[in-house]
Amino acid sequence: MSAVWIDDVPPVNTLKIERETHKLEKRLCRQVGQAIVDYNMIEEGDKVMVCVSGGKDSYGLLDVLLKLKARAPIHFDIVAVNLDQKQPGFPEEVLPRYLSALGVDFHIENQDTYSIVKRVIPEGKTTCGLCSRLRRGILYRVADELGATKVALGHHRDDMLQTFFLNMFFAGKLKSMPPKLVSDDGRHIVIRPLAYVAEKDLVRWAQHREFPIIPCTLCGSQENLQRKQVGEMLREWEKKQPGRLENMFTALQNVTPSHLLDGTLHDFKGLKATGVPDADGDLAFDPPPIPASLPTPLSAPSQVMRIVPQG
16 A cells, blocks of 8 residues: 655645635625726726725725726726825835835825824824825825826725714714715816725735735824724624624615705605605505415414304
8 A cells, every 4th residue: 555645735724714815805806896887987098096005905905906907898007106194104115115016007206294284283183184185185186197087095885884974973964985076176086996895804805915014103193083983883883783884885875865854855845745656655664564365374273163063
């Protein structure tokens, strides 16, 4: 009986990890591709400027878009752009090295917005608002200079849900992050191809791809941000009832203005009875109707009244 070496057979756990990673990659590509199609995000001949911050989300966005570009039925170009805001300790060599090795066109924009934010915003106050406005203005200018037709941001499904609740809780608005919009200056189309992607999948993909993550020390030092609190609330909800976040996100795509209170979206004042049934009327929230006649269950014993003669 001859001996057979099987050292080169991968362990069962390794095979399982590989299968799960393959499924994750397919899911990411499918969800991003579906969002692009649903909202017509990328068209023939587009030059897509992918904003890369050094975080897991923007790395994942660039990674998936490059995969889709290789198999897409249309031609579009990608240029990665990073805004170096001159934060103390920012490792400015990380992104150029990574993007060069990737072989993608890229541009690094150097602007000291950090000093502006620290000078204008009092110590302990939230810096996100001013930082975002400065960053947007710079990125729109860079998009013009590079001839980009679309500006792609790395916001995902969970970001959109957090924004919805932030607006509802603190701004009194039913408003989220749209998957596609016209920029503040009216000159650019901004897209969010990760709209259908869950954050937990991006975390797993970043670990698998070993992205060189750069922490945002300017924002990360503010532990009491409202967004962080809302994010924790949503994660707790999902933990208690898996699938709840998916249901809430689906709700953002199924809006019934007649059952809200905004008179600019629905003409409450001019509402009149038409005699025509409305699927979005009061019945929209009723349980399914019970059939007029229910069949007798097969397992139920037949009950027949029998008259027994006396005597």
